[in-house]
Amino acid sequence: MIQSHEGNQHDHNLLVTGGAGFIGSNFIRYLFEQTDFSGRLINFDLLTYAGNPANLQDIQELYPERYVFVRGDIADAATVKAVFRRYDIESVCHFAAESHVDRSIKSPDRFIQTNIVGTFQLLEAALSQKAFRRFHHISTDEVFGSLGHDGMFTEETAYQPRNPYSASKASSDHLVRAYANTYSLPVTISNCSNNYGPYQFPEKLIPLIILNALEGKPLPVYGDGKHIRDWLYVTDHCQAIWLILTRGVAGETYNIGGMTERENLYIVQRICELVDELARPDADRPSSELIRFVEDRPGHDRRYAIDFTKIRTELDWQPREDLDSGLKQTVEWYLGHRDWVNQVRTGEYRTWIKDHYGEMK
């Protein structure tokens, strides 16, 4: 169990935005199950296609006094202010965002509204609270742009976002820093690498490939499959966020990485092996035969890599899960949660998959 550093950090009113999404719901579960957080948590989420309150059904039932769900849009100033006042919000952990790069390329509008305007409205509301303690903003390594063969992103790397998603996240990071500098709002920011694990919406690479392999569908790999991402198991990310929220220094930024750089093709092949081992032991043909190289994403960033020396040395954090154990747990989770999968693959999801990938042979 992670103990809070300062006694007053664990019993306050914490607003979590986007807590019905992938990382947000894992974070709330982590807080209730693995930390000494004893305050009230308000999960504020619009429930877009990516949000699913059923992710936290058990938490809602177990902690009816301490867990509150409010449906609303972070870009709606009046609702945001009302929530801050009604629940006397003292800290914010801000996850809510439009998060899928491919969707941002096809329709950027919602990314601007949610990621930029929404962050602005939250900052404004936080400023108007009397005893406000901390605004933690969850950002991404994608704000730094694309790396060549060498080098890693540090907290000092200049921002160079290259698609509408990363530009909207970079813009929100700038706003957060501006509120710290101009109005002395106590903020922290974390920029982390690609997360994977339970409850990830199956439009992102890892859950998409797991489910397609299980169902014998084509496995789309963009371009030559040699793009490199650093992969971080979601619970490791949650632990880092809680450490920053409770022990991080206001005004600081922390990079969070998984120490696991891999080419996309490697990830896809490894998932195929795991699916074959865990779910298709008697199959005649390996799932890897389903791999299809498809048209590349426009402006596709080639490589991301995170140097997380700062959080390791200052907050004594490092990832616990390695890729093999993390991927195995993830495949097992999707195998054991077919109802969840069927529930989230709505008409909207099917339309996205059909429009985005077309007919793959």
Ligand code: NAD
């Ligand atoms: P997600 O898409 O799974 O979840 C986003 C959540 O935000 C959903 O529950 C959705 O309903 C909610 N939301 C969207 N628009 C909203 C609005 N206008 N008002 C209120 N709620 C709204 O995203 P995720 O993968 O969990 O990512 C969470 C955060 O972490 C994002 O800020 C993302 O940029 C960041 N991040 C994600 C990754 C990753 O690999 N997934 C990596 C680095 C950073």
Ligand code: TYD
């Ligand atoms: P994704 O999960 O969308 O995360 P991000 O774009 O935020 O890194 O994609 C991870 C990598 O996998 C990225 O390089 C794009 C690639 N990719 C594919 O090759 N095929 C796919 O169908 C998807 C969704 C992604």
